[in-house]
Amino acid sequence: MKQPEAECCEELEIHTDTVEKLKELLPPEELLYDLAELFKVFGDSTRIKILYALFESELCVCDIAQTLGMTQTAVSHQLRVLKANKLVKFRKEGKNVFYSLDDDHVRRIIDQGMEHLGE
Amino acid sequence: MKQPEAECCEELEIHTDTVEKLKELLPPEELLYDLAELFKVFGDSTRIKILYALFESELCVCDIAQTLGMTQTAVSHQLRVLKANKLVKFRKEGKNVFYSLDDDHVRRIIDQGMEHLGE
DNA sequence: CTTTCATATGAATATCTGTTCATATGTTAT
């Protein structure tokens, strides 16, 4: 006869305790969601390229587009995402808009990622 | 009369230099792509939750599933992704497969992300 | 060797995401 309510790993009751403890220890759902959203921003090569370009100097949209060999529109859409996530800030000067990195976390996060790759 | 070959920011010739320098300074296309791929892995709340759970202890698949309130199948698919990107390793013990974090970069990358959020 | 259990895998589906195209906004120069 089967236990219909049995969830999994039935034989090892230790696990049930583990699971309960874990549920308490995990950060709130929403925070984990936000964290994933943040990493999602880094998870696109166009945006990574933009950020890398901004490591060197502040840049206007068309220079970024030219550097990456992409259209102004595509870059503008991605800058919007970066802006919304506070990874870049901007400064208007006449017709141009100059973008730059918002803080040092960006660099550190990317560096950590690079370190992981080099293994 | 229009210059058809003009790319952008025509008036400021400084920019053309900037762009050329930038193109040299940027890491190779492929590396940036790989980096984005890595962050993409962190860019999903299910995978973030799995990693957080593994911060505490090594876990078998069904415990992870139960902790997250998800199906075994969904978790298994995501573990596959984490495994492929060397973020987790595993150890087989009879019917069970125990997963754990592969290295400390995982923790550091996530911590940096969290720091960025708290601002 | 057959059943049960833990895990893995493949196909299908629904959702999300990035680029393009067309167009809008806002600034500078004529």
Added chain:
DNA sequence: ATAACATATGAACAGATATTCATATGAAAG
């Protein structure tokens, strides 16, 4: 005012991705 330019935005489309369902694998127990 009007034209030219830099940037932004909205809709549409194509490609990617996460979950589900059905099923396969592989180990332990009967």
